[in-house]
Amino acid sequence: xxxxxxxxxxxxxxxxxxxxxxxxxxxxxxxxxxxxxxxxxxxxxxxxxxxxxxxxxxxxxxxxxxxxxxxxxxxxxxxxxxxxxxxxxxxxxxxxxxxxxxxxxxxxxxxxxxxxxxxxxxxxxxxxxxxxxxxxxxxxxxxxxxxxxxxxxxxxxxxxxxxxxxxxxxxxxxxxxxxxxxxxxxxxxxxxxxxxxxxxxxxxxxxxxxxxxxxxxxxxxxxxxxxxxxxxxxxxxxxxxxxxxxxxxxxxxxxxxxxxxxxxxxxxxxxxxxxxxxxxxxxxxxxxxxxxxxxxxxxxxxxxxxxxxxxxxxxxxxxxxxxxxxxxxxxx
Amino acid sequence: xxxxxxxxxxxxxxxxxxxxxxxxxxxxxxxxxxxxxxxxxxxxxxxxxxxxxxxxxxxxxxxxxxxxxxxxxxxxxxxxxxxxxxxxxxxxxxxxxxxxxxxxxxxxxxxxxxxxxxxxxxxxxxxxxxxxxxxxxxxxxxxxxxxxxxxxxxxxx
Numbered sequence: 001x002x003x004x005x006x007x008x009x010x011x012x013x014x015x016x017x018x019x020x021x022x023x024x025x026x027x028x029x030x031x032x033x034x035x036x037x038x039x040x041x042x043x044x045x046x047x048x049x050x051x052x053x054x055x056x057x058x059x060x061x062x063x064x065x066x067x068x069x070x071x072x073x074x075x076x077x078x079x080x081x082x083x084x085x086x087x088x089x090x091x092x093x094x095x096x097x098x099x100x101x102x103x104x105x106x107x108x109x110x111x112x113x114x115x116x117x118x119x120x121x122x123x124x125x126x127x128x129x130x131x132x133x134x135x136x137x138x139x140x141x142x143x144x145x146x147x148x149x150x151x152x153x154x155x156x157x158x159x160x161x162x163x164x165x166x167x168x169x170x171x172x173x174x175x176x177x178x179x180x181x182x183x184x185x186x187x188x189x190x191x192x193x194x195x196x197x198x199x200x201x202x203x204x205x206x207x208x209x210x211x212x213x214x215x216x217x218x219x220x221x222x223x224x225x226x227x228x229x230x231x232x233x234x235x236x237x238x239x240x241x242x243x244x245x246x247x248x249x250x251x252x253x254x255x256x257x258x259x260x261x262x263x264x265x266x267x268x269x270x271x272x273x274x275x276x277x278x279x280x281x282x283x284x285x286x287x288x289x290x291x292x293x294x295x296x297x298x299x300x301x302x303x304x305x306x307x308x309x310x311x312x313x314x315x316x317x318x319x320x321x322x323x324x325x326x327x328x329x330x331x332x
Numbered sequence: 333x334x335x336x337x338x339x340x341x342x343x344x345x346x347x348x349x350x351x352x353x354x355x356x357x358x359x360x361x362x363x364x365x366x367x368x369x370x371x372x373x374x375x376x377x378x379x380x381x382x383x384x385x386x387x388x389x390x391x392x393x394x395x396x397x398x399x400x401x402x403x404x405x406x407x408x409x410x411x412x413x414x415x416x417x418x419x420x421x422x423x424x425x426x427x428x429x430x431x432x433x434x435x436x437x438x439x440x441x442x443x444x445x446x447x448x449x450x451x452x453x454x455x456x457x458x459x460x461x462x463x464x465x466x467x468x469x470x471x472x473x474x475x476x477x478x479x480x481x482x483x484x485x486x487x488x489x
Contacts, residue, residue: 261397261432262335263342280433286335290432293398298433 259283261290261298275304336396340366343435357440367392370406371440375484376448380476381409384484388443389419390436400430403439408483410476412452412461421446422456 258265259282270283280299282290287304290296295304344366347359356376362368369390375381387406393399403426405419413422425434425442434442455461463472 261339263338264335286432289398296431298431301429301431 259286261286276300276302278302336392336394337366339397340392343437346435347437354437354441356444357437359436359440367394367396369401369436371436373440373444375480376444379448380473381411381447381480381484384480386447386484388440390439392436397432397434400426400434401436401439402426403443408479409447410457410460410479411447412450412455412457412464413446415456416459420456422451422454 259270260280261282262285264283264285266281266283271281273284273287274281275287276297276299278297278300280297282298290298291304296302297304340361344361347361356374358372360370360372362370369392371388371390373386373388375384375386385407386409389404389406391402393401403421403423405414405421407419408416409419410416414420415422421443423442423446425431426439450460450464452461452464460472460475463475
């Protein structure tokens with residue numbers, strides 16, 4: 001009887017503990033998710049008031065990722081905002097100009113060029129876009145003077161501040177600073193001093209700036225959330241919309257490695273062969289077979305241009321390739 | 333010949349890889365002949381064909397993909413653009429609007445779209461087309477639903 005009662009009492013334990021473990025697991029994942037959400041929420045909240053971050057960064061919140069990330073993120077945001085004030089004109093305009101230039105300079109579909117310029121672009125646009133949102137943030141921060149919670153942090157960090165500023169200034173943005181760096185630096189330090197005297201709360205932020213990472217910095221920890229990712233997407237689509245150069249994005253987006261009709265690999269001649277304005281690519285062999293049949297583009301079902309059909313290959317090919325493909329036609 | 337085989341083989345691999353991509357379509361290649369395929373498609377929701385599973389037979393010509401595959405319903409279906417006895421389908425992309433860029437998978441999708449949006453003005457099934465053309469939507473739907481239940485649903489019992 002006693003044994004029975006013991007076993008009875010112990011029997012419900014295993015399922016219970018299993019339940020517990022399960023609960024724990026779900027709790028953990030939920031907490032992880034929650035902490036991610038928290039980070040995002042804090043960002044928005046910090047635009048209104050800075051107090052929310054303090055609670056987390058003191059580390060008692062029980063969500064380690066968030067208390068790691070929040071200070072960093074703020075650093076980065078404010079840092080980029082300061083950078084923006086310096087280079088918003090020249091950075092923005094120069095990048096767009098150079099991009100446009102490269103597009104204009106290569107009127108024939110040299111996909112290499114457009115690829116390169118494109119590769120550059122998302123990063124720059126992302127940094128500027130993150131600057132956009134961060135600028136308003138920092139402005140609001142500086143406007144409201146009630147940052148009493150940061151004072152404790154300010155005191156703690158105040159010791160290191162003076163050494164860190166000169167050391168970590170260079171890695172912040174080594175490039176694109178040729179003209180402005182010398183003139184801007186004193187202005188900035190004086191601004192910091194001014195803030196120091198005004199309210200201790202802003203000081204740690206502006207000084208931690210110098211330690212922040214740029215999105216493309218090699219030293220930047222992987223664990224940092226990539227804000228620019230969220231920002232780039234709309235920018236990208238916008239870019240595609242208002243830059244209406246059809247061949248440019250077609251050459252980068254729809255460049256199949258094999259012919260969609262016969263599934264043979266596209267060789268160099270094939271991949272520079274653009275028989276239809278709709279951008280549908282196929283190999284020369286299939287193109288010829290289609291011309292022998294009904295002669296309509298598989299992509300848009302429009303009749304292939306008869307001139308293109310006979311001579312072919314004018315569009316999107318260098319003169320050398322035209323010659324070669326012509327000789328192929330005459331032989332066949 | 334060689335091209336069609338290579339193309340079908342690639343489509344086969346594509347189908348194997350993306351089995352879960354489209355749960356409404358199940359494309360199966362004949363074990364011994366890559367030019368014979370069968371497909372199982374689910375009747376689209378909010379149509380009289382909802383809940384039914386319809387079998388299609390594909391006969392792929394050797395000139396594929398320059399020529400369209402021949403597709404017909406093996407399952408009886410009451411639809412203005414499907415022949416009630418033979419299962420022949422009247423669909424532009426299977427005739428003059430075919431493009432080599434289409435695949436067997438996309439043909440299945442087009443057929444599902446045709447089931448949801450019948451074209452009563454070019455009927456293969458005159459009864460069904462007449463019901464729709466005379467505005468008897470209810471009559472058409474109940475007939476179609478009846479045949480779906482009879483032919484395209486597992487027998488209960």
